[in-house]
Amino acid sequence: MLEEMNDNLPKADGTENETVLEQENITVINQSALEEIDNSNAEESEDDSVQDRHDIPMLEYDTLTKEELTEELERLVANHKVMAIKDHVEEIKKAFTSKYNDLIDEKRDEFNETNTDENASFEYHFPLKNKFDSVYNDYRTLRTNHYNQLQNNLKGNFNIRTELIDELKELVNGTEEALSIGDMFKRVNDIRDRWKKAGSIPRDKYNIIWNDYHFHLERFYDLIHLDKEARDLDFKNNLEQKLQIIEKAKSLLDETDVMKGFRELQILHRVWKEEIGPVDRDQREIVWNAFSDITKQMHEKREAFYGKAKEREVENLTKKKAIVEEINAVSNEKVPNHNGWQNQIKKIEALREKFFKTGRVPQEETDASWNNFKTAVRNFNATKNAFYKDIKHEQQENLNKKTELVEKANALKDNEDFKATTPIMKKIQDDWKKIGHVPRKQSDKIWKEFKDACNHYFDRMHKVRNTEDKVEVEAFDNKKTYLDTLKEFELAGDHKADLDAIKKHIETWKSFGKVPFNRRHIEGKFNKILDALFEKLSLSKKDTEMMKFNAKLDQWVENEDDRALEKEQYFIRKKVEEVQNEIFQLENNIQFISSSSKGENPFIKEVQKSIERHREDLKMWKEKQSKLRSL
Structure with missing residues (x-):
């Protein structure tokens, strides 16, 4: 195992400069991955409830409706720890706010187009917004209470760990009364046990205090010469544990779920750092470099994963641009009557739904894409409202x-x-x-x-x-x-x-x-x-x-x-409109289902049969209507 690690050292031949450059690049990549893992571990060390966030799927909230977003927020707040859902909640709030503001802009435009009273002010009541705000406020209250309790604990835990480091320093510096090697090992093990139980500390202190702790722990082992056999046995045990971690880390490179593999690697780093003591000085850099190299490979796999996600976001951006163009095309069509405008409105609603379900776009394009969409919809509404103003x-x-x-x-x-x-x-x-x-x-x-x-x-x-x-x-x-x-x-x-x-x-x-x-x-x-x-x-x-x-x-x-004739005529006219609307709705549904289905679909066949039945009914009602009109 160690010989295999040594193969990675620079060669003293003509490729030395090239090898050194490659090593420098690896060092940069490793450092980036290690810093990210350290920062994440620091965050989770401050509040261990954050760890649970990995078990909660992050949905594409932009594709959900306002009703679905409210239901998802309510479910998360009711069933999960407040810090485990903080990223999910903020994404949900961002998506809901965007959709709500879009709705308000649309209603305000309609009001401005149709209102004739100069003294009237725009108001629009949306009950779902009140429900969403209520659930979100419940979350904020829980989060505030959690933070307050956490801050009290963090300060006390930090003081405990600082005192343990001081104890370790005094032991290493020999400022205490003379102790036997066995007693010193007992004291160190006692300090290590109390260290593991000390609890969370502030994330900004995490790496500093851990490095300080391990520095003095390694000093202890380096300074213990009198009982080399006990020290070497401890070193050997620690080395075996770290080699096992390296093997586990290697196996993670074959994990198909890249994000899951990276999270498990993060846990291995925490165990390496927090639970396993130092190894012999000659082996420290070798085993750490081996672990770091695997971390680099996992980091590269994750970067490739993010690259594919970026490609999907670019594809989504192209799709959303095409949808905006379709909305603009619908807006430019000449529509002479009410029924025609009702069909146009349904087209726009379908395109809006399609836009929201398309998925995320690159972060730097989000605002522009959203603004283009809102402008296109606003232009359609302005044209529609102008028509209905004349009709009014x-x-x-x-x-x-x-x-x-x-x-x-x-x-x-x-x-x-x-x-x-x-x-x-x-x-x-x-x-x-x-x-x-x-x-x-x-x-x-x-x-x-x-x-x-x-x-x-x-x-x-x-x-x-x-x-x-x-x-x-x-x-x-x-x-x-x-x-x-x-x-x-x-x-x-x-x-x-x-x-x-x-x-x-x-x-x-x-x-x-x-x-x-x-x-x-x-x-x-x-x-x-x-x-x-x-x-x-x-x-x-x-x-x-x-x-x-x-x-x-x-x-x-x-x-x-x-009187009976007029009553029947009114009734039949209503039935004709009712059946026509039902046929239109069924045809609209079947188009949506057909576009998302492949092959034969028994549900589509059933809907088609229903359409035929309604068409037969419509013929009958129109025949009745024709007979009445002939009178």
Whole structure:
């Protein structure tokens, strides 16, 4: 082993200068690696809870959402020592703050673009920010308490170690009473035992006090000549332990997890320095150089690892630049309507998500990359907000027009001259349909006011007419009698014959004519029987639905039930929008899944089937809508 170490010494031939230069380079690399290990060990010596940080994975926090960052912070604070998570917490806070500031900038831009009140000030409440701050403040409180307790301990431990060094110095300098070699060894071993138990000391004192301690410990061994056999035995034992550490360090060079290998090497350095005594003077430099050489190799492996990580960061930077260009391209597209802008907004949201999940970029490029991204998003929002500002002005004008129609309808709703007033009310309804959208906040309210006024008028009109129409009363009596007969009707089991029989029942029912307004509940009873009969037929879902719908439609038209027709029209319009939005969402989801999956994916197939079902439903609802519009 020692001969192998000596092979690394400079050769006294023509390559001496080259070898010396190489040795100088090795010395620089070794010194850098050793200083880094010493500094890390000094930090962990000050607070041993810091060691646990290596067992907690450092995630790419930039890729997490604000919700995920808050959950991760909450989990770390609840389950780990405060100093073990300090680096993780600061990275989480940095990522959350960036994303939160981005959100606030976006909301402020929207406010400035759309606000018309010069006295209004921007405010935006984000509940998740309060939760994040609360968890972070809990962490800071724990950290402060930990620091306070730690500082009290560090000072006392430092004084103990200083006193132990003084004891060792007095023993080496012979200032104490004459002791036998055996007693001196006992005293040294006692000092070493108390040294190991002395506890943490400030990191800035770590290397100084350890070097001082080992200096006097080595002096003790060098000055003990009287009992060479005992000293050499101790030297031999220490050498064996250090050679074992060198072998363990060699095996770490084969560790696939480079960072894990470096951390374990760091532990070996701590054991070498803190737990094993000196070796014979002739061997000290040899074994230390062998250990240092392995440290250099591990350092080079770690530098290569960092180099690959740097390459990934450069690739991420290229990807993020491409995403920013895509955002700029979307911003420059000409979009003429609301639906188009909603699609653009979804595109930008997808690109934002992609940007955040791309991963880290080189540290020196972080600010520039982030600023370019924010500028691109801000430009898009400015263009979008300008469009909606114009829309808002147009919608305000529409609101004014509809408000005038509401006032007219309210003025006429109690009029008794139905013959003269009804055409006017219908003209008001036609004018209402020609007016475009109003602001979303007023939409439901203005519609309800208008609908209530119209319903009030037409309900009164129908009520008056029904009380005077004996033919309608007779129609009700006929339908009531026929309904009792229909309850006894049973299907024969022949599909065509049964379908024809049901259609005949419908035609017979229609032939009885309109019933009084206050007795239209009989139509519902008839429809309930029809629904039960249609359910028993082996018709498709669409055919069944359309036959039910046509039957109801005929009844509403026959009874001049404009209120029911309008209510159904509003309901179907909402269903069409609902199904269209569901299809859009499913298609958007499947695009995202497809881009991240390879090969056949059963989940994608299931989503595709769901899209087809929704498209069939949409056809049916649009067919119903078309029939209503034809009236």
